Amino acid sequence: MPRADYSARRVLLGEAETHMKLSELxxxxxxxxIPVCHIGEAALWYEQKLGFEKMQEASVFYPERLDMLFLRQKxxxxxxxQPAPHLLKGIAERxxxxxxxxxxxxxxxxxxxxSVYKKGANLHVSTPKGCVFYEHLGKKGVRGINFEGPNGEVVELCHDYNREYDSGLTGLQxxxxxxVKISSLKRSLPFYEKLGFQKVMEGYLDTEEGRFQIVFVENHGFVLELIQVTGAALAELKQRGEGRLDxxxxxxxxxxxAFYLCRAEGLQAADTTVKELPVFSHGVRYFTIVGPDGEKIELNEQKTW
Ligand SMILES: [Fe+2]
Ligand SMILES: [Fe+2]
Structure with a gap:
């Protein structure tokens, strides 16, 4: 009987490989x-400075304590x-x-x-004078200002002049x-295309290190900015470990x-199996894959029963 089961399963997987692409899932x-050392303090920062609202809290205890809090802004x-106490030093040092x-x-x-500045958020060192205009992003440019989040993460407010916003829209949206800072667009673009992202805009930023080519890719309205760095910035990127944004x-x-399709399409999974966590109404099934520069991408299914 087990023999028959296995072969039936192989047939099913074979069908999935030929008929379905990962991007379609x-x-x-x-x-x-975002890993944090003090979940309550971090949540307060996001609530008070940026208007986030709490959605759900969860704590799990396997294999160790892990406290999670989901917050939403639109x-x-x-x-x-917040992981177990013995891991907090590592988080603080990221x-x-x-x-x-x-x-x-x-x-x-x-x-x-x-308004964010008046609420006491500090500017991040990457934009010490506040607002910056990135004129070579798309045809019309992008305006941005970077604030420092509660664990040192960079939180940007952004206005994209290439987009048409609904008139009269106010507040953060x-x-x-x-x-994501990357070492090679040639490697990263095909990777993100496998995940269903498509190029929507490009541009560049001239820096002391040279020209950073930038490509924006989009999937279901979600935009990734892939920044190809060069020179000392590339050497520095290669030194980066797990970051403040995890x-x-x-x-x-x-x-x-998706787990089997990742394998079939040659994407590197960091997990050996699909894992589960008891968050949201019926729990989630998930696993993590690793991008060309080590970025972690979790593929997450919200269970419906
Ligand atoms: Fe940005
Ligand atoms: Fe997650």
């Missing part, structure tokens, strides 16, 4: 995972997670990782930036983009099928 972005969900920063959409940029989670229809 992906339904957009779920959340951005369509942007962040997962703050620097900026491959996932460089995340950005919230600010259609009325100036009032949004002023959730996701703008997530920026992972991005994409929603998938079926995590187990």
């Amino acid at each position: 992906i339904q957009g972005v779920g959340h951005l995972g 369509n942007l969900v962040i997962e703050l997670f 620097g900026t990782g491959v996932i460089d920063h995340f950005a919230l959409d600010a259609p009325d940029f100036q009032p949004c930036a002023e 959730g996701w703008s983009h997530l920026a 992972h991005i989670a994409l929603d998938v229809k079926d995590a187990r099928q």
Whole structure:
């Protein structure tokens, strides 16, 4: 009997490999995972400075204690997670990782930036004078200002002049983009295409290190900014370990099928099996894959029963 079961299973998997692509299982972005040392303090910062609202809290105890808190600002969900006490030192010592920063959409940029600043958020060292205009992103440029989050993460407010915002829209509007610093667009673009992302905009930023080519890719309205760095910035990128922004989670229809399709499409899984966590109504099934520069991407299925 086991023999017959295995062969039937192989046939099914074989069918999945030929008829279904991983990109078809992906339904957009779920959340951005941020490791923290004091979950309550971090949550307060996001609530008070940026207007996030609590969605769900959960604690699990296997193999060790892990506290999680999901917060939402419009369509942007962040997962703050505080691991077991003996791991907190490592979290506190993390620097900026491959996932460089995340950005919230600010259609009325100036009032949004002023309001966050007045609430006592500190500017991040990457924009010491406040607002910056990146003129070579798309045809019309992008305006941004970077604040320092409660664990040193870079939180940008962003107005994209290439987009048409609904008139009269005020206040922060959730996701703008997530920026990943990469070593090679030639490697990263095919990788993100396998996850269903498509190029929507490009540009560059001239820095002391040379020109950083930038490509924006999109999947279900979620935008990734891939920044190809050069010179000393590339050497520095290669030194980066796990960062203050830990992972991005994409929603998938079926995590187990996605797990097999990742293998079939040559993507590197960091987990050997699909795991489960008791969060949201019926729990989640998930596993993590690793991008070309070590960025962690969680593929997450919310169970419906
Ligand atoms: Fe997560
Ligand atoms: Fe950005």
